[in-house]
Amino acid sequence: MIVLDPNGEKLNLMPLNVGPSHPATHGCLRFMAAMDGETIVASVEEIGYLHRGFEKMVERGTWQQVLPYTDRLNYCSAIMNNIAYCRAVENMFGVELPERTKVLRVIVNELSRINDHFVCVAAAFQDLGGTTPFMYAFNPREEIMCIWEKLTGARLTNSYARIGGLYRDSYDGFERDVLAALDSTEKALKDLHACLDRNRIFLDRTVGIGKISAEKAISYGWTGPCLRASGVASDLRKDEPYYDYETYDWEVVVGTQGDCNDRLQVRLAEIEESVKIVRQALKRLAPGPVDIVDPRIRVPAHKLAYQDMEGLIGRFKSVYEGIRVPEGEYYCGSECANGELGFTIVSDGSGHPYRIKVRPPCLTQFAAFHDLVEGGQLADSMAVLSGLNIIAGELDR
Amino acid sequence: MESKELTEKIASLLAEKFGGKLDAQAKWDAAVVVPAEYLHNAVEFLKGDASILMDMLVDIAGIDYQTYPNHEGPRFGISYAFKSTVNPGVRVRLKVLVGEADLKVPTISDLFANANWYEREVFDQFGIVFTGHPDLRRLLNHVEFVGHPLRKDYPAQKRQWLSTNDYLLPALEKRLETLGYRVVQRSKEVGTNDNEFLEGSIKE
Numbered sequence: 001m002i003v004l005d006p007n008g009e010k011l012n013l014m015p016l017n018v019g020p021s022h023p024a025t026h027g028c029l030r031f032m033a034a035m036d037g038e039t040i041v042a043s044v045e046e047i048g049y050l051h052r053g054f055e056k057m058v059e060r061g062t063w064q065q066v067l068p069y070t071d072r073l074n075y076c077s078a079i080m081n082n083i084a085y086c087r088a089v090e091n092m093f094g095v096e097l098p099e100r101t102k103v104l105r106v107i108v109n110e111l112s113r114i115n116d117h118f119v120c121v122a123a124a125f126q127d128l129g130g131t132t133p134f135m136y137a138f139n140p141r142e143e144i145m146c147i148w149e150k151l152t153g154a155r156l157t158n159s160y161a162r163i164g165g166l167y168r169d170s171y172d173g174f175e176r177d178v179l180a181a182l183d184s185t186e187k188a189l190k191d192l193h194a195c196l197d198r199n200r201i202f203l204d205r206t207v208g209i210g211k212i213s214a215e216k217a218i219s220y221g222w223t224g225p226c227l228r229a230s231g232v233a234s235d236l237r238k239d240e241p242y243y244d245y246e247t248y249d250w251e252v253v254v255g256t257q258g259d260c261n262d263r264l265q266v267r268l269a270e271i272e273e274s275v276k277i278v279r280q281a282l283k284r285l286a287p288g289p290v291d292i293v294d295p296r297i298r299v300p301a302h303k304l305a306y307q308d309m310e311g312l313i314g315r316f317k318s319v320y321e322g323i324r325v326p327e328g329e330y331y332c333g334s335e336c337a338n339g340e341l342g343f344t345i346v347s348d349g350s351g352h353p354y355r356i357k358v359r360p361p362c363l364t365q366f367a368a369f370h371d372l373v374e375g376g377q378l379a380d381s382m383a384v385l386s387g388l389n390i391i392a393g394e395l396d397r
Numbered sequence: 398m399e400s401k402e403l404t405e406k407i408a409s410l411l412a413e414k415f416g417g418k419l420d421a422q423a424k425w426d427a428a429v430v431v432p433a434e435y436l437h438n439a440v441e442f443l444k445g446d447a448s449i450l451m452d453m454l455v456d457i458a459g460i461d462y463q464t465y466p467n468h469e470g471p472r473f474g475i476s477y478a479f480k481s482t483v484n485p486g487v488r489v490r491l492k493v494l495v496g497e498a499d500l501k502v503p504t505i506s507d508l509f510a511n512a513n514w515y516e517r518e519v520f521d522q523f524g525i526v527f528t529g530h531p532d533l534r535r536l537l538n539h540v541e542f543v544g545h546p547l548r549k550d551y552p553a554q555k556r557q558w559l560s561t562n563d564y565l566l567p568a569l570e571k572r573l574e575t576l577g578y579r580v581v582q583r584s585k586e587v588g589t590n591d592n593e594f595l596e597g598s599i600k601e
Contacts, residue, residue, distance in 0.1 A: 001570070001580060001582060001583055001584040002580075002581045002582040003573060003578045003579060003580050003581060004578065004579040004581055005577070005578055006576075006577035006578065010581070011578075013573075015566060015569060015584050017565070030563075030565075031565075032565040032566070032568075032569050033569075034569055034572075034573060041573065041576070041578070042569060042572045042573045042576055042578070043569075043572070044565055044568045044569050044572050046563050046565055047536065047537065048535075048536065048537040048538060048539070048563075051537040051538065053546060053553075055522075055547055056546055056547060056551075056553055057553075059553075060553055091425055092425060216510070218452050218453050218482055219452075219509055219510045219511070220510045220511045221453055221454055221455060221509065221510075221511035232482055234482050234485065238485070239485030239486050240485070240486045326424070327422075328422050328423065328424040328425065329420070329422040329423050329428065329460075329476065330423070330424070330425045330426060331426055331455070331456065331458075331476070331478045331488070331490055332425075332426075333455065333480075340455065342455060342456055342478070344456060344458040344476055344478065346422075346460055346465075348465055348466050349466075350466075354465060355458075355460050355461070355547075357456065357458035357459075357476075359455060359456040359458075359478075363511075363514060364511045364514075367510070367511050367513065367514040368510065368511075370572065374576070396537060397537070
């Protein structure tokens with residue numbers, strides 16, 4: 001297409017379509033760029049290729065049946081989404097969780113965060129042509145995946161949390177496995193820093209690329225590591241603490257430049273903080289119950305269903321009718337790996353959710369994509385895209 | 398708690414200034430129902446007032462009350478969630494109610510950059526029109542999609558046959574124009590139907 005630029009000069013631009021099936025658009029994203037040679041003049045994004053109607057589906061089931069769907073939001077850290085959803089519903093019930101559940105949730109939350117950040121950094125480097133860090137990052141990730149396997153029976157979509165508790169208690173040797181995974185995480189971090197920090201090619205590709213100022217990031221509603229890379233120390237674990245996050249000794253990681261390199265380095269530094277939190281949480285892990293005792297919220301144990309009339313009734317009522325969440329409207333956000341995962345919940349007091357709206361952290365970040373890539377080169381757009389860590393599962397719902 | 402007091406203060410200020418009232422449905426957080434015509438002013442106040450500084454729009458959620466038990470009043474609700482990065486922990490929600498007869502709400506995409514996509518999503522899923530929105534197309538659903546899936550009367554099992562790709566070239570031209578460029582000659586790939594598609598998704 002032929003255009004006149006703001007100075008009145010004639011330009012011949014080439015519209016270039018990228019995606020939805022492009023090796024660097026993990027999942028299905030698409031954008032169209034107007035190219036002047038190698039430079040992106042303007043870009044528009046298109047999403048929805050993975051839209052499967054999460055919000056319509058959940059209205060048809062009970063409150064508990066939403067859980068497996070939440071796994072499929074951010075599938076790199078599925079347990080985190082379970083916990084974010086359960087926390088929102090538990091807040092509506094106003095229940096207090098047992099101590100062991102809180103500590104276990106902190107542990108699996110932070111392990112998921114480590115997992116998610118590793119995938120992001122590894123994939124980002126892979127997209128820029130480096131395969132070695134991918135292997136370094138996936139070693140500890142594999143160990144954490146094995147822990148998920150033992151803990152929940154599934155590797156990717158775990159559905160570990162339950163409203164008012166957990167699917168089950170940890171297994172024998174859980175602490176040992178977690179400690180081993182943390183050790184290899186630290187080793188991998190060392191290797192990754194050796195690969196990334198002074199790598200000329202990597203720095204040339206990422207420093208100063210896809211810059212965004214703090215004001216703009218806030219206006220776009222950015223949260224999580226991407227916002228913190230722009231220098232805003234905003235972390236829900238500190239700002240609106242839950243599960244006693246404020247009592248652990250850790251720091252909010254903040255970047256300075258808000259460029260692609262900062263977004264990746266902030267993630268690596270956050271892994272370190274998560275390791276710190278998990279180590280402290282393991283020391284707090286004392287024996288105790290993991291479920292609250294209230295058949296109206298948490299389904300009674302299997303054993304009770306076979307031995308006890310009330311237990312049997314409770315199980316039937318809970319499974320067939322669903323738990324009855326108090327009537328009202330509520331927004332609850334939790335700090336997930338990519339940022340604030342929020343649920344706007346409308347309950348009419350029945351066993352089925354009336355409306356659940358997900359606030360995916362990726363959506364706001366991808367909405368700013370054109371601002372990040374315009375004026376840059378086409379190859380930079382790939383570096384920017386992987387640095388944002390867009391997960392199509394939660395982007396499109 | 399300090400943030401709790403501030404939240405209450407904001408909610409009462411909003412109710413007082415913009416003819417709103419506290420939302421009785423919000424039992425766990427603060428929400429204010431404001432009339433649609435004052436929405437833009439209320440959001441501007443939230444964002445700009447020095448003592449409040451709710452500088453982040455967190456979410457916009459549409460709600461269809463058609464089958465809500467004992468619901469009286471307009472059919473649709475739109476819930477705007479805000480938070481503050483300056484005063485951590487302060488959150489407030491604004492709610493606007495619109496009836497089927499007049500499905501129009503002023504846009505706030507001039508105040509918050511991310512409102513653009515959120516409003517497109519609400520338009521897509523509920524068919525609520527945001528007046529003044531620069532580019533009101535469907536966000537998640539396909540350009541040929543008919544109806545608004547999250548309305549309660551849209552059957553969950555319904556299938557639709559969709560045949561074409563979303564057209565991005567007209568949107569790209571629009572983007573170039575907002576950047577100060579002027580399109581002299583359109584790309585060959587722009588078919589005669591493209592503008593109809595674009596408008597088709599705005600109509601209805």
